[in-house]
Amino acid sequence: MPAKRDYYEVLGVERGASAPDIKRAYRKLALKYHPDRNPDDPSAEEQFKEAAEAFEVLSDDQKRQLYDQYGHEGPSRAGFSGFHGTDEIFSRFGDLFGDLFGNLGFGGGRRGGPRRGADIKMRVRIPFAEAVAGIEREITVPRRDACGTCEGSGAAPGTSPETCSQCGGNGQVVHRQGFFVVQTTCPRCHGNGTIITKPCQKCSGTGTVQTETTLKINIPAGVDDGQTLRIPRRGQPGELG
Template identity: 50%
Template sequence: MAATQIDFYEILGVSRDADGATIKSAYRKLAMKHHPDRNPGDAEAENQFKICNAAYEVLKDPQKRAAYDRYGHEAFTQNAQGGGGHPGADFSDLGDIFETIFGGGFGGGGGRSRPRRGADLRYDLQVNLEDAFHGKDTAIEVEVSVACDTCSGSGAEPGTGTRTCNLCHGHGKVRAQQGFFVVERPCHNCHGRGEVLEEPCHDCRGEGRVDKEQRLEVTIPPGVDNGTRIRLSGKGEAGPAGAPPGDLYIFVHVKPHTVFQRDGTNLFTRVPVSFTTAALGGCVEIPGLDGETAKIDIPAGIQSGKQLAKRGAGMPVLQGRGRGDLIVEIGVETPTRLSGKQKELLREFQETETGDECPESRGFFERLKEAFN
């Protein structure tokens, strides 16, 4: 049976919703049945023992089991491990187990190993809030490994080629005895390719890639926020020996703004108003990032800390429609410099106060009096 047709749950004889105790019990029974010590010289029993071990290695671990349930055997392929993989999963410890049993990894078909794609790269890009609002095209410079021009990424000196590896004889793998088991691993001489260079390229020393400064154009879409990730496919590290390159991920960081604070698609700002405007009402005008002026009506009698919203005057929705809101927090400012005339008018006002003008203050002092009487 091909490796891609073997189901780990069927191997252990359990259902897909079996708990950990059931899986462990089933594995112990099968391991005891097929153990090489109980079946000396029985190659089939030894192979079944290895397969049971591989199945249990995955299903006993919640993280690996979840990846297997979702992706099947593809969760453990060489491409999944070396090319970005599945989020949060680390299956590097399973490679030797699967290669030992199936001779080359799930879905790979055995034989020589294929060169892995190049590594993914990260670049941190800072933009201001205006750029995050409007979006922009910008250029970045990244030092990255690219395919060697001299050898076209092959790693071989021009005019030369490759020859069969004299250690693995072209198989790409070597075997070693470890206790009861024969372990098959990628050949360290040819790195699993089965071939070695006749003469390494003088520029890249056989790597097939060289470090080079690259200038790349990046499109920043409107509405980006801290942590927004932009993927440039094929702009990562070049793969060895002509393998495909990885990807470049741009992580956006939005600089703090002097006026606005951001929360998702909403913008916040604090606006001080005079105590007369707070008492009588009025209007404030706030220039927006879009170039338009947002007019905020101040209702009479507003208190400090009150928030007013201007719908649709916030940040654009990333890759969507519409905008968030502009939230204005009012701060009532007490005057610190008064003319003689202003002081006189305030005293006249004070003489006419009855306490009903500020019900919150009056209520507080009444509660205070009751508490201590």
């Protein structure tokens, strides 16, 4: 297993960097390596997780002090072992990702609640004359809609998701190590705050089912080859809402 890089080196900041400097450095790397920008690049996902791990430690005064004194061993002694996937990162940072990516259309994630759905991408070919004049087109796209059987809850009819007993519905658990308090994603509910004990058979507990929908798109006159047109609120719904 390769040795972990120095967290300050990962973020590209000096050891005496201020909290705003650390946040700005992380924002830059998170935008660069965000999974929505690099869907087919596993190395980018690893760098996204590496940057998130560095930010998690260096943005927390207690974890940063432990790291400065003991290196990578310090935060691990306090219960922080890094992130195992991007969903855990989105769940951990919650509102921070909404602030960083909400205006750019990238996936975020909300602690203890539904996850943002993915964008639907379609390539449309039109004759040159239509590109010059502009045209309205209908396209059929695959998407996932809320399951009608469970009404999007993911739980079997007649049941409801239950509040996670381990985190009390917060999606986070607190570990105490001496004088230090470390907050991590709940391992039982994975940050959702609820547990589905009896999943809906129709959607397998995801709250969504595969369907198709027809959209009308207005292609403006003078559109360029390869230009992207965005239709708000027409992407995939997130899991459990």
